[in-house]
Amino acid sequence: MFRHGFTLLFLLAAWQLGAGFGATAYYLSTPVQVADRLLEWSMSGYVWPHLLSTIECSLAGFGVAAFVGTLFALAMASSPSFARLLEPALFAAFSTPKIVIAPLLILWIGVGTLPVIALSALSSFFVIFYGSYGGLRDVSGSYIDTAAVLGAGYWTTAFQFRLPAAGPYILASLTQGLIYAFHGAILGEMTASDTGMGYLIVYSATSMDAASVLAALAVIGAVTFGLLHLLASATRALAAPLNAEALA
Amino acid sequence: MAVALESISVTGTSVEISGVSRVFRVDGREVNALRDVSLTVRPGEFVSLLGPSGCGKSTMLRIIAGLDRPDAGECVVDGAIVRAPSLSRGVVFQDHRLLPWLTVRENVLLALHKAPIGQDGREARVLELLDLVGLSAFAGAKPHQLSGGMSQRAAIARALAPRPRLLLLDEPLGALDSLTRSRLQGELLRLWEHEKVTVIMVTHDVEEAVYLSNRVFVMEPRPGRVRGIFDVSIPYPRRRVDADFVALRQSILDILEREATAAELTC
Amino acid sequence: MSIEVLSDQRIASSGTLRFARVAGRSSALFSRRWMKVWKGTAMAALLGLSLPAAILAIWTIAARMELVAPQILPMPSLVWATTWDLTVSGDLPRELAVSLARLAGGLLIGGALGLAFGLLFGLSRASEAYLGPTLRAIFLVPSLGWLPFFMMIFGIGETLKFVLIAKTCFLPLMVNVSGAIQTLPAKYHDVTRCLELSRQERLRYVIIPSVIPAIAIGLRQAIAKGWKTLILVEMISSAAGIGYLMMWGRKSFQLDVVFATMIVIALVGLLFDRAVLALQQRTADWSLHTGG
Ligand SMILES: Nc1ncnc2c1ncn2[C@@H]1O[C@H](COP(=O)(O)OP(=O)(O)O)[C@@H](O)[C@H]1O
Ligand SMILES: [Mg+2]
Numbered sequence: 001m002f003r004h005g006f007t008l009l010f011l012l013a014a015w016q017l018g019a020g021f022g023a024t025a026y027y028l029s030t031p032v033q034v035a036d037r038l039l040e041w042s043m044s045g046y047v048w049p050h051l052l053s054t055i056e057c058s059l060a061g062f063g064v065a066a067f068v069g070t071l072f073a074l075a076m077a078s079s080p081s082f083a084r085l086l087e088p089a090l091f092a093a094f095s096t097p098k099i100v101i102a103p104l105l106i107l108w109i110g111v112g113t114l115p116v117i118a119l120s121a122l123s124s125f126f127v128i129f130y131g132s133y134g135g136l137r138d139v140s141g142s143y144i145d146t147a148a149v150l151g152a153g154y155w156t157t158a159f160q161f162r163l164p165a166a167g168p169y170i171l172a173s174l175t176q177g178l179i180y181a182f183h184g185a186i187l188g189e190m191t192a193s194d195t196g197m198g199y200l201i202v203y204s205a206t207s208m209d210a211a212s213v214l215a216a217l218a219v220i221g222a223v224t225f226g227l228l229h230l231l232a233s234a235t236r237a238l239a240a241p242l243n244a245e246a247l248a
Numbered sequence: 249m250a251v252a253l254e255s256i257s258v259t260g261t262s263v264e265i266s267g268v269s270r271v272f273r274v275d276g277r278e279v280n281a282l283r284d285v286s287l288t289v290r291p292g293e294f295v296s297l298l299g300p301s302g303c304g305k306s307t308m309l310r311i312i313a314g315l316d317r318p319d320a321g322e323c324v325v326d327g328a329i330v331r332a333p334s335l336s337r338g339v340v341f342q343d344h345r346l347l348p349w350l351t352v353r354e355n356v357l358l359a360l361h362k363a364p365i366g367q368d369g370r371e372a373r374v375l376e377l378l379d380l381v382g383l384s385a386f387a388g389a390k391p392h393q394l395s396g397g398m399s400q401r402a403a404i405a406r407a408l409a410p411r412p413r414l415l416l417l418d419e420p421l422g423a424l425d426s427l428t429r430s431r432l433q434g435e436l437l438r439l440w441e442h443e444k445v446t447v448i449m450v451t452h453d454v455e456e457a458v459y460l461s462n463r464v465f466v467m468e469p470r471p472g473r474v475r476g477i478f479d480v481s482i483p484y485p486r487r488r489v490d491a492d493f494v495a496l497r498q499s500i501l502d503i504l505e506r507e508a509t510a511a512e513l514t515c
Numbered sequence: 516m517s518i519e520v521l522s523d524q525r526i527a528s529s530g531t532l533r534f535a536r537v538a539g540r541s542s543a544l545f546s547r548r549w550m551k552v553w554k555g556t557a558m559a560a561l562l563g564l565s566l567p568a569a570i571l572a573i574w575t576i577a578a579r580m581e582l583v584a585p586q587i588l589p590m591p592s593l594v595w596a597t598t599w600d601l602t603v604s605g606d607l608p609r610e611l612a613v614s615l616a617r618l619a620g621g622l623l624i625g626g627a628l629g630l631a632f633g634l635l636f637g638l639s640r641a642s643e644a645y646l647g648p649t650l651r652a653i654f655l656v657p658s659l660g661w662l663p664f665f666m667m668i669f670g671i672g673e674t675l676k677f678v679l680i681a682k683t684c685f686l687p688l689m690v691n692v693s694g695a696i697q698t699l700p701a702k703y704h705d706v707t708r709c710l711e712l713s714r715q716e717r718l719r720y721v722i723i724p725s726v727i728p729a730i731a732i733g734l735r736q737a738i739a740k741g742w743k744t745l746i747l748v749e750m751i752s753s754a755a756g757i758g759y760l761m762m763w764g765r766k767s768f769q770l771d772v773v774f775a776t777m778i779v780i781a782l783v784g785l786l787f788d789r790a791v792l793a794l795q796q797r798t799a800d801w802s803l804h805t806g807g
Contacts, residue, residue, distance in 0.1 A: 313709065314708075315705055315708060315709070332708070333705075333708040333709045333711065334711065335709075335710065335711050337709075338709075339705075339709045341702070341705070343702070345702055345703065345705075345706045347703075347706075347720065347721065347724070349724040349725075349727075350720070358710060358712075358720060359710050361710070361712070361716065362711060
């Protein structure tokens with residue numbers, strides 16, 4: 001445990017002590033100042049509405065992306081012709097920076113929560129779609145054959161064989177999508193909003209308030225860390241029965 | 249046995265295993281992979297370790313190779329206690345474990361990195377071995393271009409390259425189809441005679457053990473130990489349909505059968 | 516963090532499969548037996564293009580009938596003309612060159628550092644224990660979050676872009692390379708021991724070659740993420756580059772310029788992705804993690 005925190009403590013100490021000497025102190029602030037700001041924010045309640053707004057937008061965006069993403073993935077995995085129709089366009093869009101849509105979003109739907117949700121949804125849609133689609137499409141042929149032998153129809157095969165068999169992959173991509181939704185929302189707030197953690201960063205930066213910028217980054221890092229742990233435990237929990245099956 | 253051994257000039261090592269035990273901890277439980285196993289292998293001999301899976305055959309082989317250390321007892325090869333792996337003991341695993349980015353030739357050459365025979369000598373030795381295992385035409389091929397049988401031939405060539413005095417085989421033919429398998433069994437015998445090494449082979453195939461070995465050690469699990477030793481005095485080349493062969497195979501099978509029933513009853 | 520990358524790898528490998536299929540199809544172009552398959556590929560291409568074509572048609576109709584104001588949705592023909600003009604005038608190639616140079620510089624610095632730390636963490640558990648958690652914690656905050664802070668420290672000059680792209684490209688290489696070494700199957704360790712390979716020989720013959728597929732995967736993620744981050748930073752604080760050109764178009768309400776740059780940004784992203792995917796496909800053959 002000491003080893004894990006050693007470098008961090010060392011860096012923080014060096015930063016705290018070094019900041020007093022150089023002329024960059026003003027830009028860098030100090031760890032104590034940042035901690036102080038975090039404390040002040042949580043006491044006065046200043047940060048909560050921003051954090052809440054970001055989380056709300058992330059969840060809304062994630063909800064849309066999760067629904068549409070898995071639906072597309074399932075439809076394309078179940079129907080080769082549908083897949084051939086959509087695959088090239090979706091794969092091309094996957095490697096395109098989603099931020100390019102931001103200026104258009106602002107023009108089309110203005111500034112506020114709506115473009116933030118849209119950007120959040122767009123960011124996480126592709127991760128969810130791509131991960132679930134891979135899992136759903138590569139479902140072992142023996143499951144599908146079993147379904148056929150049992151006389152399952154199209155919908156039964158899709159929902160009772162394909163979907164459960166690809167469950168772990170879908171869950172992994174959903175949890176990963178949650179992180180992308182969170183970061184997408186912050187991205188949206190930085191460009192097209194007047195609330196939220198992303199806005200808080202930009203606002204603090206324009207007023208040259210380094211301590212606030214770093215405090216906001218710490219909050220974002222903490223939330224991401226929590227989400228990553230959720231992802232890790234979800235993946236572990238689901239991988240366990242899968243491994244047992246592989247061994248049997 | 250006597251016939252085969254006298255006809256070759258022996259360079260293989262002897263192996264003496266005395267009181268070897270090995271315990272693994274799995275989820276807090278103790279698994280006795282080996283308990284107080286003692287056995288001796290004579291220079292130039294071909295012996296098999298035979299038994300159902302989980303009876304500690306691989307563990308035994310890994311201890312002889314120096315890949316694992318016993319908790320008690322010791323393993324002496326050619327008068328010296330085994331403490332670490334050595335090029336003087338060649339190992340072939342069930343999967344070929346060739347390095348996928350090297351060609352067959354380079355894979356074998358890698359095992360010669362310590363051979364004091366110069367670059368030309370090494371190249372010559374590689375060619376000789378590839379010829380011996382019938383892979384000359386595939387010297388430049390990458391492992392993923394080879395079939396299962398060919399990969400195992402390459403792995404055997406790699407193990408034999410540095411002229412080990414002991415060859416350790418862990419179910420080397422276990423993953424092959426039965427036709428390839430019986431062909432490679434014949435080739436193993438040929439290699440054994442050509443290289444004059446001591447061979448210890450792990451297998452769970454009774455026929456394979458009887459076909460190849462001078463002696464068969466039958467092992468049983470929980471705890472892993474030697475149940476019986478069979479001398480196979482049928483002269484080489486052996487025929488699988490001879491009365492002697494069939495009778496010996498059957499008596500080994502009977503022991504294994506009884507063992508399995510006993511194990512089921514105690515479980 | 517490693518889990519995120521793991522499932523990115525899944526994505527990468529499913530892409531690889533597709534690629535292998537298509538590559539298999541287009542070989543032996545002239546054989547009669549393959550004509551049918553070739554026709555199938557052409558059909559697939561047609562089918563795949565039908566969706567973009569449909570979108571283009573709806574867009575044209577909407578714009579022509581002025582269902583939407585032209586300030587909000589320019590005509591496709593105008594976007595095409597603008598793309599052409601910007602290309603011929605040299606504006607677009609110049610801005611694109613600026614962007615590509617920034618990406619290359621950042622990738623070189625960040626990628627090399629990521630590779631070095633990945634090797635270090637993979638080879639030494641102690642270094643991972645001391646440095647790993649701190650580095651990962653710092654990189655947990657997405658690049659876009661760091662942008663305003665970096666702007667305060669580095670200003671809005673070229674340094675900012677290089678630092679940010681380098682920061683973005685660092686993690687994919689570090690995570691993939693260290694992960695590949697740490698998950699190297701133990702059975703190959705047995706082989707190196709049996710062959711009495713020294714530490715250097717083990718590095719040269721086993722470890723370095725075994726991480727090459729991971730480097731390809733890391734490179735692909737680094738380029739994709741680096742490109743996204745670069746566009747973002749150019750949109751927010753730059754006076755040159757393709758992202759700047761786009762923002763300039765928006766600020767001067769020339770939506771045709773916005774659309775033109777959007778298309779170029781998407782195409783370049785796609786081109787990079789396919790190119791690195793091809794590289795990744797070449798290294799996939801010798802993966803110790805999947806092969807027998
Ligand atoms: N590295 C290990 N860790 C824990 N248990 C092991 C390990 N290696 C072997 N065992 C256990 O020891 C027993 C004997 O294994 P092994 O020697 O592989 O048997 P065999 O090769 O005869 O099938 C088995 O119960 C196995 O689960
Ligand atoms: Mg075994």
